[in-house]
Amino acid sequence: MTTLLGRFKQRLRRFAQKPGSADLAPYRKLLVDVNELADRFSGLDDEELTAAAAELREKSDFGRVELVEVCALAREAADRALGLRPFDVQILGALGLLEGHVVEMATGEGKTLSGAIAAAGFALRGDQVHVVSVNDYLAQRDAEWMKPLYDLLGVSVGWIGQTSKPEERRAGYAAEVTYAPVSEIGFDVLRDRLATDEADRIVPEPRVALVDEADSVLVDEARVPLVLAGSTAGPSADPALAALVKRLRRDLHFEIDDEERNVYLTGAGSELVERELGGIDLYSDEHVSTTLSKVNVALHAQVLLHRDVDYIVRDGKVHLINDTRGRIANLQRWPDGLQAAVEAKESVQTTDSGEVLDSVTVQALLSRYPTVCGMTGTAVAVAEQLRDFYSLEVLVIPPNVECVREDEDARLYTTLELKEAAIVEEIKEVHESGRPILVGTLDVAESERLSRKLSEAGLECVVLNAKNDAEEAAIIADAGSFGRVTVSTQMAGRGTDIRLGGHDQTDRERIAELGGLYVIGTGRHPFSRLDDQLRGRAGRQGDPGGSVFFSSLQDELVTQYVPDHDEPAEVEDDGRILDLGTLHTVDHAQRVAEGVQLEIHRNTWRYSKLVEHQRTLLLEFRDRVLTSDLAWKELAERKPERAEELDELDEEIRVRAARLIALHHLDQRWTDHLVFLTDLREGIHLRALARQNPLDEFHREAIPQYHRIAPDAWEEAEETFVKAKIDEDGAHLAEAGVKRPNTTWTYLVNDNPFSSGLEETFKSLVKLVRRK
Numbered sequence: 044m045t046t047l048l049g050r051f052k053q054r055l056r057r058f059a060q061k062p063g064s065a066d067l068a069p070y071r072k073l074l075v076d077v078n079e080l081a082d083r084f085s086g087l088d089d090e091e092l093t094a095a096a097a098e099l100r101e102k103s104d105f106g107r108v109e110l111v112e113v114c115a116l117a118r119e120a121a122d123r124a125l126g127l128r129p130f131d132v133q134i135l136g137a138l139g140l141l142e143g144h145v146v147e148m149a150t151g152e153g154k155t156l157s158g159a160i161a162a163a164g165f166a167l168r169g170d171q172v173h174v175v176s177v178n179d180y181l182a183q184r185d186a187e188w189m190k191p192l193y194d195l196l197g198v199s200v201g202w203i204g205q206t207s208k209p210e211e212r213r214a215g216y217a218a219e220v221t222y223a224p225v226s227e228i229g230f231d232v233l234r235d236r237l238a239t240d241e242a243d244r245i246v247p248e249p250r251v252a253l254v255d256e257a258d259s260v261l262v263d264e265a266r267v268p269l270v271l272a273g274s275t276a277g278p279s280a281d282p283a284l285a286a287l288v289k290r291l292r293r294d295l296h297f298e299i300d301d302e303e304r305n306v307y308l309t310g311a312g313s314e315l316v317e318r319e320l321g322g323i324d325l326y327s328d329e330h331v332s333t334t335l336s337k338v339n340v341a342l343h344a345q346v347l348l349h350r351d352v353d354y355i356v357r358d359g360k361v362h363l364i365n366d367t368r369g370r371i372a373n374l375q376r377w378p379d380g381l382q383a384a385v386e387a388k389e390s391v392q393t394t395d396s397g398e399v400l401d402s403v404t405v406q407a408l409l410s411r412y413p414t415v416c417g418m419t420g421t422a423v424a425v426a427e428q429l430r431d432f433y434s435l436e437v438l439v440i441p442p443n444v445e446c447v448r449e450d451e452d453a454r455l456y457t458t459l460e461l462k463e464a465a466i467v468e469e470i471k472e473v474h475e476s477g478r479p480i481l482v483g484t485l486d487v488a489e490s491e492r493l494s495r496k497l498s499e500a501g502l503e504c505v506v507l508n509a510k511n512d513a514e515e516a517a518i519i520a521d522a523g524s525f526g527r528v529t530v531s532t533q534m535a536g537r538g539t540d541i542r543l544g545g546h547d548q549t550d551r552e553r554i555a556e557l558g559g560l561y562v563i564g565t566g567r568h569p570f571s572r573l574d575d576q577l578r579g580r581a582g583r584q585g586d587p588g589g590s591v592f593f594s595s596l597q598d599e600l601v602t603q604y605v606p607d608h609d610e611p612a613e614v615e616d617d618g619r620i621l622d623l624g625t626l627h628t629v630d631h632a633q634r635v636a637e638g639v640q641l642e643i644h645r646n647t648w649r650y651s652k653l654v655e656h657q658r659t660l661l662l663e664f665r666d667r668v669l670t671s672d673l674a675w676k677e678l679a680e681r682k683p684e685r686a687e688e689l690d691e692l693d694e695e696i697r698v699r700a701a702r703l704i705a706l707h708h709l710d711q712r713w714t715d716h717l718v719f720l721t722d723l724r725e726g727i728h729l730r731a732l733a734r735q736n737p738l739d740e741f742h743r744e745a746i747p748q749y750h751r752i753a754p755d756a757w758e759e760a761e762e763t764f765v766k767a768k769i770d771e772d773g774a775h776l777a778e779a780g781v782k783r784p785n786t787t788w789t790y791l792v793n794d795n796p797f798s799s800g801l802e803e804t805f806k807s808l809v810k811l812v813r814r815k
């Protein structure tokens with residue numbers, strides 16, 4: 044029985060705990076048991092160890108005893124198989140994961156091993172695990188690195204990347220533990236959803252998702268839709284229109300809103316365009332939804348999307364840059380019209396586009412897993428979101444060795460120019476001692492600019508820009524070498540250790556005496572979490588290290604979120620601001636940015652919840668059609684004469700033909716429904732102005748429309764059933780004018796100006812509220 048004092052202590056602890064965070068105390072108790080048991084396991088030989096793991100599989104109940112046992116076994120197995128004896132904190136991390144938490148462990152604390160111990164535990168409990176990795180390179184690296192541990196525990200492991208072939212994917216998913224980036228899993232799920240044969244599906248029923256870099260996947264990328272498209276001829280953007288908008292001048296012909304998210308033609312701009320297009324009326328019924336929207340898209344591409352910031356042009360193609368990672372976002376594209384407009388702007392060939400067959404957001408994809416857990420260096424800052432969106436709690440694991448990194452006070456300058464001059468000066472000064480410096484920039488263009496300025500100042504640096512992950516990993520691994528200056532966009536090369544003295548640690552002592560790695564942030568990120576991630580690259584595992592951030596009042600973060608800040612009261616000759624009030628501006632801007640993002644996320648999720656619910660219901664129905672003779676029965680009942688005609692065919696052929704027809708029309712109706720929902724959502728925010736609750740309105744229209752899908756699909760299927768030739772070779776759909784997409788491809792939508800109406804309205808509201 045808990046004593047009164049015990050209960051009081053418990054309450055006190057709860058009170059002191061941050062909302063959304065779990066208590067570490069029970070895990071510490073488990074750890075004591077793990078350590079005791081681990082000593083016993085050290086006496087077993089390898090075979091006995093594997094056999095002990097196999098015995099765990101037999102247990103019907105996986106409680107506290109088994110949890111302790113699995114960690115003790117894994118501790119011994121990791122020591123033998125990998126030469127790494129898990130630290131206590133790594134065991135605590137694994138226990139937290141096994142209990143379904145997001146564990147926060149600082150950079151370099153050995154999350155890969157904690158994750159593998161937990162994944163093996165889930166597998167021995169009988170649950171297949173998807174370890175969601177940040178990219179292909181890390182999926183492969185971690186799966187291969189941890190394989191000997193899995194082998195010794197008798198657990199199978201596989202990995203999947205962008206270039207994996209269908210049979211490799213199948214093998215990857217067949218393993219008990221599969222390492223893969225979230226996009227690859229999502230794309231495979233989408234492809235499976237269109238399968239017309241059960242045997243073509245490859246992704247198993249989801250059980251456990253163990254997410255690496257959990258905050259970035261579960262929160263930052265949550266709203267990113269993964270899209271499966273089917274081939275049709277792409278909409279081509281008019282190069283003449285691209286040339287025309289290039290001639291338009293800001294503030295005369297068009298205006299850009301405060302947040303640089305929307306661009307509008309002015310009266311003079313409209314007149315010029317109308318004249319140049321042969322005297323048309325852009326706002327007439329004939330042109331308003333065609334020509335005018337094309338002009339707007341071309342203008343958006345021309346003035347709001349910047350080469351080398353938002354995208355780069357390489358090998359005659361437009362490649363998007365993922366703004367949170369500052370790297371080429373493979374397979375990402377903008378919505379079709381905008382993609383084509385950017386291609387026209389850059390005079391490169393238009394890529395194929397097509398019909399969106401289905402899409403799923405990262406959040407919806409991960410919500411399918413009954414168990415989600417994750418690990419990251421920065422979870423506490425998003426604890427509220429993890430709790431609200433995924434019902435997850437954060438468990439903070441202390442570092443193995445105390446962090447001794449020295450984080451200097453942030454330095455704020457009046458202008459961008461003066462800030463950059465100060466950064467170059469700082470690098471020059473520190474570099475003289477040979478202390479390695481890692482400069483984290485906000486985007487590729489900034490990296491380029493800085494590296495130019497450094498070379499003008501006679502300093503050599505290595506720049507990491509949107510290259511491939513493996514190359515970047517190798518470069519970043521040496522960022523701790525003597526005299527090295529590395530300039531990198533925020534997330535490039537992440538997941539890779541920066542060891543003092545380079546990857547082989549030759550100069551370790553010398554570098555440690557110089558103060559270890561020095562991280563310089565050239566600007567504050569929109570989320571403090573990202574600043575912490577950059578900082579965390581120095582001072583790993585108790586190493587010495589340091590960090591400092593530079594910002595200016597002209598930084599986008601400030602101009603966008605606190606445009607009406609006070610003028611600084613105390614400025615030095617070099618432009619450095621000293622008064623505390625103004626220094627606080629950047630923190631304030633960051634908090635506003637975080638608040639805006641959170642509300643946008645909440646709002647988007649409210650809408651997507653309904654779509655996801657409808658998708659789940661429809662998929663259940665589709666599954667029944669796919670795995671039974673339901674389609675044949677339904678169509679035969681609707682068209683008995685046709686069914687009779689087909690009587691002489693093999694039952695299997697008849698059933699399969701009816702199934703194919705029904706699936707086709709169901710899929711088509713769903714595709715159309717998605718278009719309907721997108722249109723509805725785009726227009727719905729306007730209703731807020733008409734004082735109707737947009738979300739209620741959205742539901743009111745989306746629900747009846749959904750209920751039309753199945754009846755409409757059956758009606759169309761009935762027609763095809765009668766019309767299409769059906770013989771020993773099955774249903775000849777193409778001849779009946781029913782076309783399934785011949786090729787499909789997948790992409791991530793990076794920025795969707797067409798569905799941002801709601802977000803924009805929302806942002807303006809936030810601004811209004813803030814200004815009061």
Ligand SMILES: Nc1ncnc2c1ncn2[C@@H]1O[C@H](COP(=O)(O)OP(=O)(O)OP(=O)(O)O)[C@@H](O)[C@H]1O
Pocket residue numbers: 127128129130133148149150151152153154155156420537538539540
């Ligand atoms: N128990 C251990 N004993 C000794 N070294 C270890 C142990 N566990 C991990 N390491 C080492 O620590 C380093 C960091 O490990 P890992 O990359 O898993 O860290 P991380 O927490 O994932 O870091 P990041 O946040 O950068 O992804 C690796 O070089 C690894 O070999």
